[in-house]
Amino acid sequence: MTKKAWGGRFESNPESWVDAFNASIHFDKNLIDQDIQGSIAHATMLAEQNIIQTDEAELIIQGLKDIQKDYYDHNLELSESLEDIHLNVEHALIQKIGQVGGKLHTGRSRNDQVATDMHLYTKQHVQEIITLVESLQKAILNIADEHIHTIMPGYTHLQRAQPISFAHHIMTYFWMLERDKSRFNDSIKRIDISPLGAAALSGTTHPIDRHRTQELLGFGSLYENSLDAVSDRDYIVETLQNISLTMVHLSRFAEEIIFWSTDEAKFITLSDSFSTGSSIMPQKKNPDMAELIRGKVGRTTGHLMSMLVTLKGLPLAYNKDMQEDKEGLFDAIHTIKGSLRIFEGMITTMQVNKERLNETVHKDFSNATELADYLVEQNIPFREAHEIVGKIVLWCIQNGKYLLDVPLEQYQSYNEKIESNVYDYLKPENCLSRRKSYGSTGQEAVQHQINVAKELI
Ligand code: ARG
Numbered sequence: 001m002t003k004k005a006w007g008g009r010f011e012s013n014p015e016s017w018v019d020a021f022n023a024s025i026h027f028d029k030n031l032i033d034q035d036i037q038g039s040i041a042h043a044t045m046l047a048e049q050n051i052i053q054t055d056e057a058e059l060i061i062q063g064l065k066d067i068q069k070d071y072y073d074h075n076l077e078l079s080e081s082l083e084d085i086h087l088n089v090e091h092a093l094i095q096k097i098g099q100v101g102g103k104l105h106t107g108r109s110r111n112d113q114v115a116t117d118m119h120l121y122t123k124q125h126v127q128e129i130i131t132l133v134e135s136l137q138k139a140i141l142n143i144a145d146e147h148i149h150t151i152m153p154g155y156t157h158l159q160r161a162q163p164i165s166f167a168h169h170i171m172t173y174f175w176m177l178e179r180d181k182s183r184f185n186d187s188i189k190r191i192d193i194s195p196l197g198a199a200a201l202s203g204t205t206h207p208i209d210r211h212r213t214q215e216l217l218g219f220g221s222l223y224e225n226s227l228d229a230v231s232d233r234d235y236i237v238e239t240l241q242n243i244s245l246t247m248v249h250l251s252r253f254a255e256e257i258i259f260w261s262t263d264e265a266k267f268i269t270l271s272d273s274f275s276t277g278s279s280i281m282p283q284k285k286n287p288d289m290a291e292l293i294r295g296k297v298g299r300t301t302g303h304l305m306s307m308l309v310t311l312k313g314l315p316l317a318y319n320k321d322m323q324e325d326k327e328g329l330f331d332a333i334h335t336i337k338g339s340l341r342i343f344e345g346m347i348t349t350m351q352v353n354k355e356r357l358n359e360t361v362h363k364d365f366s367n368a369t370e371l372a373d374y375l376v377e378q379n380i381p382f383r384e385a386h387e388i389v390g391k392i393v394l395w396c397i398q399n400g401k402y403l404l405d406v407p408l409e410q411y412q413s414y415n416e417k418i419e420s421n422v423y424d425y426l427k428p429e430n431c432l433s434r435r436k437s438y439g440s441t442g443q444e445a446v447q448h449q450i451n452v453a454k455e456l457i
Contacts, residue, residue: 005087016081023080024323025088029071030330034120035085036068038113038196041216043104051206052103060104063097064089084323085117086110107206108199111230111318115195118325120217122239123191125333126184132340133181133246134457139344140174141453143167143352148446151428152267152357153366160364163428166352167450168441173253174453180246187238194219195229201317202226227317236325237311240304243332244297250339251297254290257346261287266356271349274342289346293339300335303328361428365393367403370431371422378417388414 004013014022040061047057067089070076082088093101144167154164194217197203197210203226214222223229260267270287278284310324368389375385392414396402403426411418424430435442439449
């Protein structure tokens, strides 16, 4: 067993299975880059403040860089009995450069150290998530650009409602992601704060310079209160919230992809490279990627709940419960990044079955509202028009027809104001082009929407 960094007041050590329960090294080794970055900034500041000698700081910094290299060369032995990444690195440093390595922890605690690492890690990954969100938005925009004139049935209650543009439909996800991006961007100011120098909880008597380490680490601001610095996990909750909501959006889109790719809908065909087969049914091509993304919302939402419950009722300042903040966050970040990448690949390679979509809006009653509007234009009150069209639809259902197949005499038997121009009026493409209201599904309005979206990207 390795000697504990805190072993002085102990007469015996925990057994290895107790160490194993206590340890976080198997997951917080993820923080090695941030840990070393934080330590280098701390050592630099200690030397600048004459708390340690310049040559001591140089030795420490070189030692830390060598440890980082050893880690990536698989030459760094990590031990559970050394608990976490912080104590493992410190131990390796002392082994490498001798007792001077023990000076690194002057004026610092693992409490502000781990908080610093987590702030750096979260900031970096949130920025990467924003880039991936934007990349998916671009993919949506490219598809939308090609499909302003592709008509599909729009649904409410999963029943055909009114014909809409395919571009208009998928642009909805662009705007959801735009709000997600804005939430992630906004959260950065609450992540980008330096806790370093708060030490265990109360600050330190050493003449450290917290503003200098803030600057060296590129943090936008620093905590005003040392207890808050080591106890704040709000930014982790907020990141998990933002991840969860973005995943909810992806799951809604995934559900549509799954439905669109069914034999019943056939609105899209997924690329073979983003589908899988069945071990027993040779004909199957399953939308596993979309289903997995839909399913992974369970994990990300779970991590959010878990973090909230872990923090509930936690007194100030640091408590070991907080070690539980890591695995959920790491997994949520991993999950959303994977989901965003897969989503982009899946939609850029899918085929949109334009003809099939066009056919569906000719074999439904999604133009029924148009017929009512046609009657309104002939000065019939909307409520009355609604009633008339309802009766015509019923006649169609009973006679196996759609509105474009109803003979003119039949129409006129319901209302003599219906004339032969009704057929043009009811064509799905004209249902769209008459929609000129701002933000509507009309081709011109969708083109405008796409132009506005392009300005944002
Ligand atoms: N592994 C710990 C964590 O993740 C680091 C901080 C430990 N601090 C302490 N006082 N035990 O939270």
